[in-house]
Amino acid sequence: MASWIQELQFPHLNIPVRHDRFHTVEPESPIPAAHGDCLYLSNLDDMIGARVFTPTLYFFEANNQSSNRKFEPKILHEALAKVLVPYYPFSGRLRETKNGKLEVFFGPKQGALFVEASSELEMSDLGNLTVPNPAWIPLIYRYPYEEAYKVIDMPLVIAQVTRFKCGGFSLGLRLCHCLCDGLGAMQFVSAWAGTARSGSLVTDPTPCWDREFFRPRDPPKVQFRHIEFTKIDDSSSLTTTLWQTKAIQKCYRISDEFQTLIKSLAQPNDGHGCTAFDAMAAHVWRSWVTALDVKPLDYELRLTFSVNARPKLINPSLKEGFYGNVVCLACSTATVSQVINGDLPETTQLVREARKGVTEEYLRSTIDYIEVDRPQRLEFAGKLMITQWTRFGMYESADFGWGLPVYAGPIDLTPTPQVCVFLPDRNESLGRSMVLCICLSESAASRFKEHLSEVLTLNL
Known part of the structure; x- marks a missing residue:
């Protein structure tokens, strides 16, 4: 019974990371949106709690027994460009309308951000890879002056691939929560991974936008107290x-x-x-x-x-x-x-x-x-x-052709x-x-x- 609850230890580390290349990844072929077009976001997409980038980190070993494929960042880069065609809203940007509501809009020089990075450490230097460690923060890209809850005019997909000295690598991914929930994020990751494995576009199921499904009623009809949003005096310790x-x-x-x-x-x-x-x-x-x-x-x-x-x-x-x-x-x-x-x-x-x-x-x-x-x-x-x-299937969704990740999840x-x-x-x-x-x-x-x-x- 003593082993039924096991505290997991993680080391305090300094992970030196060098950012080698920055790429803007645009859809590989034409998309059904022109410059100046915009897309509706539902109020579920635009809740204040969704105005974040959800950071997740994936570690992949160099010598995975299920794959003898050599790792090349170019494979992930090219697969992302393919996936951004059916998932084209991820290539846009967010902006506020007059009433403070967000929408996706399309303009020049947009697309996802793909960062190639490297570290002189080996993955074995990182200690226990089964437990989230705040020391892994350098493996996920953040802009130097980025603010918390800033999503306006930001790339909606930010990916950092970090190669380690041993040949293993990590994928640090930040997806804007306004475009997808956890299940939606795994649908996107699964399509990206399947495309990277096969070399051609894989989307199963075919992505559907259809945010108008959740338009508010006219007039609005609030039938519950919604204490989850209510402001309460903070008088506790x-x-x-x-x-x-x-x-x-x-x-x-x-x-x-x-x-x-x-x-x-x-x-x-x-x-x-x-x-x-x-x-x-x-x-x-x-x-x-x-x-x-x-x-x-x-x-x-x-x-x-x-x-x-x-x-x-x-x-x-x-x-x-x-x-x-x-x-x-x-x-x-x-x-x-x-x-x-x-x-x-x-x-x-x-x-x-x-x-x-x-x-x-x-x-x-x-x-x-x-x-x-x-x-x-x-x-x-x-x-x-x-x-x-x-229940997100985080491991199963993330086989990019180098086997399942040894870790998939948050950091800090x-x-x-x-x-x-x-x-x-x-x-x-x-x-x-x-x-x-x-x-x-x-x-x-x-x-x-x-x-x-x-x-x-x-x-x-």
Whole structure:
């Protein structure tokens, strides 16, 4: 049982990287957009939380047993140019309209940014490649004076390929979240990878834009409170602890057996059951709040998480190949006292109800809410935001012809320390284990693992 929760260590490194070449990658052949054209973005694409570049990093070994193909950056460069034809919106830029809403527009000298880089290190010098490490930041390209949440007039695909002395390489990728959610991003990556493997364009499914599917109703019809967006007075110790004292990133491998145990212990008392995500989200929330010793006890906390709303859309359903944002924020609320003193089934029921509350009508209400009252800033007061990446197929989507990556995922959560990520575990011998990444204060780190593990002592 002791191995059911394993803290993963990562070294503090200095990774010297030299940027050797910069390329603007334009679509290889004509696209259905001329200079001056623009494309509509839905309010789901244009939520304030989507105005980011999602950084992901992929590591590929030099001597992958499944491939004897020599690595050449040119292969990725040329495949990207091919993929940008059916995925042509990624070759454009974002701009604001009069009411502050974003749209994609097309002009001269646009396209994706492709950076060739190199390092004198070997991949073995980087230590454990199964766990996100903030020291990997040099492997993802950022402009020298880039600002947080800046997406206007930026390339919408930013890729950095870094070659290591051993012959292995990394692909640091930043896709603008306004154009795709996690599933959409993996659809794009899968097409790019398939094209790189074959040398000719591969798109399965055929990409579909169709953002007008999510136009707001006329007049807008906001039917829910949407507490996920509501501004709340920040009178708790939570954000002070995480933002004013330097938060640290902690990662844990969570076994399938532990997840199964938590799910069995978390079953709500109403007899309607729960999912493994409901149970783990509730348990992580309770452990995090307790470890951080949040005060005051009557302060109302929020747990938010993204729900894939694709299955909710029935009449009509989304067209196959749609890669835009179809995620809706679910939100559970409870006071600090309720979270730390309530039992796990009660907290799990709150999570389940929030998840099940994301219906097609809730999604449409979200779209209309943003149309009426477009949030201009992210609200962090009292929040933990959990993102589940375990179902994206990140490894399977990223075989560019050099085998599956040894790591695929994020790097550094500390810039937004109220985010927690559930990641797939590449170690296939461990079954359906996952990697949990979360930010804590230095003093809370050991307490968090204790609270996370304490259910094991109850079941010896």
